[in-house]
Amino acid sequence: MAQHEGSAADFGRTVQDRHWAGDLLSAIRCAAVLLGLLLLIDWGAGTLTLARGALWSTLALLLFLVLCPERIRAGEGWLTSRRLLRTRRVRTDLLVSVRTLDGVAQRLVLKDALGERVELDPRLLVDNPALWHRVHEDARTSLELGSLLCGATALEQLSARVERETALTVFRLSGLD
Structure with missing residues (x-):
């Protein structure tokens, strides 16, 4: 089946x-x-x-x-961004670059060793801890393998932001804010 x-x-x-x-x-x-x-x-x-x-x-x-929002999905070693007419897929375990683009709307750009690229709103990862965890685990794999040449700092900044937002949410829900 x-x-x-x-x-x-x-x-x-x-x-x-x-x-x-x-x-x-x-x-x-x-x-x-x-x-x-x-x-x-x-x-x-x-x-x-x-x-x-x-x-x-x-x-x-x-x-x-x-x-219409983009649909972001991730699994072990991959992340997809699906719009109405286009789906982009990047291998998160083979990342070569992670960078943030500042502007009117901040974007996170992930590029893999196969030449694929996905752009997404970093807020999406902050608001979805399970999605962030999946991407972060694979990005660490890329870093350990040596394929991630550019973006360790961007990942650390995003990780700190996710941890800060998660802690604030826990405090808010527990009434400690």
């Missing part, structure tokens, strides 16, 4: 962003609310036509495409 993604046999080997489903639902809701409001306003004004309805539907679809 073939195993499918997310089966009980995969438990413990594959981790993913635990907030992805909620973020996807939020993107759908936002697009639906925008479409509903635009159609309602147009209908109320008596200017709703098929062409205007198609325009509002296109705008709602574009909003969904902008808000």
Whole structure:
């Protein structure tokens, strides 16, 4: 019998962003609310036509495409980033570079020895300790094997950030903040 993604046999080997489903639902809701409001306003004004309805539907679809979250999954030795039209996979046990890109939105760039590259929001790793643990373990393997030539400092900084956020969450939940 073939195993499918997310089966009980995969438990413990594959981790993913635990907030992805909620973020996807939020993107759908936002697009639906925008479409509903635009159609309602147009209908109320008596200017709703098929062409205007198609325009509002296109705008709602574009909003969904902008808000649709990437799906991050990781297993032993790999990490994937899946968008609507593209899936990128990097071998986390063969990393050659880990760096952060600062800007409007900070990004973490992982490159492997096979030339593959994945960009993701470092906040995603901070918010998902199991995902961070999987990536961190494999990055340490890359470091031990000598393939990780650039990025040990970035990993240490991210590790400190994850530990700080985890400790703050524990304090907050226990009422010690």
